[in-house]
Each structure stands twice: as structure tokens, then as C-alpha cells.
Amino acid sequence: DAMVIQNPRYQVTQFGKPVTLSCSQTLNHNVMYWYQQKSSQAPKLLFHYYDKDFNNEADTPDNFQSRRPNTSFCFLDIRSPGLGDAAMYLCATSRPDRDYEQYFGPGTRLTVT
Amino acid sequence: SQQGEEDPQALSIQEGENATMNCSYKTSINNLQWYRQNSGRGLVHLILIRSNEREKHSGRLRVTLDTSKKSSSLLITASRAADTASYFCASIQGAQKLVFGQGTRLTINP
Numbered sequence: 001d002a003m004v005i006q007n008p009r010y011q012v013t014q015f016g017k018p019v020t021l022s023c024s025q026t027l028n029h030n031v032m033y034w035y036q037q038k039s040s041q042a043p044k045l046l047f048h049y050y051d052k053d054f055n056n057e058a059d060t061p062d063n064f065q066s067r068r069p070n071t072s073f074c075f076l077d078i079r080s081p082g083l084g085d086a087a088m089y090l091c092a093t094s095r096p097d098r099d100y101e102q103y104f105g106p107g108t109r110l111t112v113t
Numbered sequence: 114s115q116q117g118e119e120d121p122q123a124l125s126i127q128e129g130e131n132a133t134m135n136c137s138y139k140t141s142i143n144n145l146q147w148y149r150q151n152s153g154r155g156l157v158h159l160i161l162i163r164s165n166e167r168e169k170h171s172g173r174l175r176v177t178l179d180t181s182k183k184s185s186s187l188l189i190t191a192s193r194a195a196d197t198a199s200y201f202c203a204s205i206q207g208a209q210k211l212v213f214g215q216g217t218r219l220t221i222n223p
Contacts (some may be wrong), residue, residue, distance in 0.1 A: 004155075031209050042201060043156070050209055068209040087196055090155055101145050104155030 003027070006091050011083050014113055021108045023091030030035040032074040033098065034066060035090040039108075051076060066086035078110075085094055086112045119202060119214040127222050132189045134217040136202030137182075143205055145178060145185050150199045150216075159187075159200075192221045 004025045013019040023032065031050050035043035047056045049068045063085070065077040078085055088109050091103040120135045138145070144163045148156040160167045161180045162185065169176045175188040189196055199218050203211040 006155075033210075040218070042215050045210060045212075048209060051194070055209070082116070088153070092156075094211075098210060099146075099161055100205055101146065101158050101161060102148075102156070102203075102211055104157070106155045107153070109153070 004091055004093055004103050004105035005107050006089075008093075009053060010109050010111075012113060013078075013079060015083065016080045019078050019081055019110070021078075021089050021110070023031060023071050023076070023105050024103055025093045025103075027093055027095075027113070029093035029095045029102060029103070030071075031094045031096070032068060033094070033102065034076050034090040036062075036085075036090065037088045037090055042106045046076070059067045064105070067072075081110070081112045086110055119200075119217050121217060122215065123218045125220040125222060126192060128192060128194055130192055131218055132192050132196070132221075134187045134200050134219070136214050138185075138186070138202070138204050138214075139183065140204075140206065142180075145176075146203045146211065147174075147185075147187050148175060148180045148201045148203060148213075150201065152198070156201065171182070188218075192219075194221050194223055197221045 009024050033048040034046045046060045053057045063079050068074045088107045090107045091105040094100040094102045118137050143213040146161045147159045150156045160176050162176045167199045172189045178185045199216045201216045202214045
């Protein structure tokens with residue numbers, strides 16, 4: 001089945017230690033998104049790619065970076081995680097001819113110790 | 114910025130009852146989408162309603178859209194325990210981006 005896969009599902013990192021979260025998709029969608037979601041809140045868009053074009057949200061901290069080496073994969077790098085970065089990180093994909101209906105992965109729960 | 118506000122923030126009903134959630138948005142839209150999120154999981158797309166539509170059905174789901182009031186509602190009929198989840202409305206803002214409302218946490222009591 002076509003899907004969005006996130007690895008790992010749970011990630012524990014130390015304060016200040018760089019961490020990378022990964023997302024892959026078999027849907028061949030143009031657009032890939034990274035969201036941060038904290039408890040009982042709506043998903044907050046960090047950035048997205050339309051093909052190779054990178055679109056950063058104005059309020060996304062510089063601590064968060066992303067790479068999309070090809071259509072299928074997208075990575076979220078947190079250069080120096082702080083305690084406030086503990087959250088669920090959601091990857092999603094969409095395509096323009098489907099009204100940007102989004103397909104989400106299961107998420108990676110990040111804990112910062 | 115948040116595009117939508119949802120009401121109520123939390124809703125608890127008995128199994129078999131109907132659940133209604135409301136969403137208001139600020140700017141004009143092409144379509145409005147509803148998503149469900151089970152605890153600790155990713156979001157799942159439920160239904161999309163276009164700006165030229167007033168009502169849409171999918172199984173036990175009914176969505177209405179009132180563009181003059183910039184509001185939408187999601188009705189779940191004959192609720193089941195498995196419907197317990199958070200429900201979010203979302204609309205396109207700018208290019209390619211969805212902006213989500215704050216969500217309604219729905220609890221179905223057996």
C-alpha cells in the first residue's frame with residue numbers, strides 16, 4: 001500500500017545533541033511537509049517542499065533544518081535540541097491536483113533529556 | 114497564524130448519540146477539509162467540501178459549509194467508541210499550505 005513512513009517512531013536525544021528525523025513516501029507526491037505538534041495543540045507547519053523548492057515558515061527557528069534529496073525522502077534536522085523542542089513531529093505529503101489533501105505519517109515522538 | 118477556530122474544544126457524548134463540531138475561518142477559501150487524529154498518531158483525511166458546495170456526506174459524516182458566515186460544521190451520526198479522537202478543520206492558505214484549527218477532542222462514552 002502507498003504510504004508515508006516515519007522513522008524512528010520514538011526518539012530520545014540529549015539537550016543540545018543533534019538529531020535527524022526521517023520521512024519517506026511511496027505516493028510520488030510533489031509536496032512534503034514537516035509539522036510540529038505539542039500536546040493538545042494543532043499541528044504547526046515548520047516548512048514544506050514543492051518538488052525541490054524549499055518554503056520555510058517565518059516563525060520556524062533556525063535550529064530546524066530540512067533536506068529533500070529526492071522525491072521519496074525528506075529529513076528534519078534539529079541542530080541543538082532544547083527542552084521546548086520535545087513534541088510530535090509529523091510528516092505529510094500532498095499533490096496539487098488533489099486539492100492538497102494531506103497524507104500523514106504516524107509521527108515521531110521526540111523526547112529531549 | 115491559525116486560520117480556524119473550532120468549537121467546542123472538547124465534547125463528551127454517549128455512544129449512539131450524534132456529535133457536532135464547528136469551525137470558523139477568517140479568509141476566503143477554495144475548500145475546507147476535516148481530519149481526524151487518534152491519540153499519538155498522524156492525522157487522517159476525512160472529507161473535503163468545496164467553496165461552491167453547501168453540504169456533503171460520507172458514510173456517517175455530514176459536513177456543511179456557509180461561506181457567508183465563514184463557518185463549517187462536521188456531524189458524526191450514531192457515534193461509536195472508535196470515533197473517540199481529535200477532529201481538525203483545515204483550509205488552504207497561500208500556496209500549497211493547509212492551516213489547521215485548534216481541534217475538538219471528542220470522547221464517546223460506552
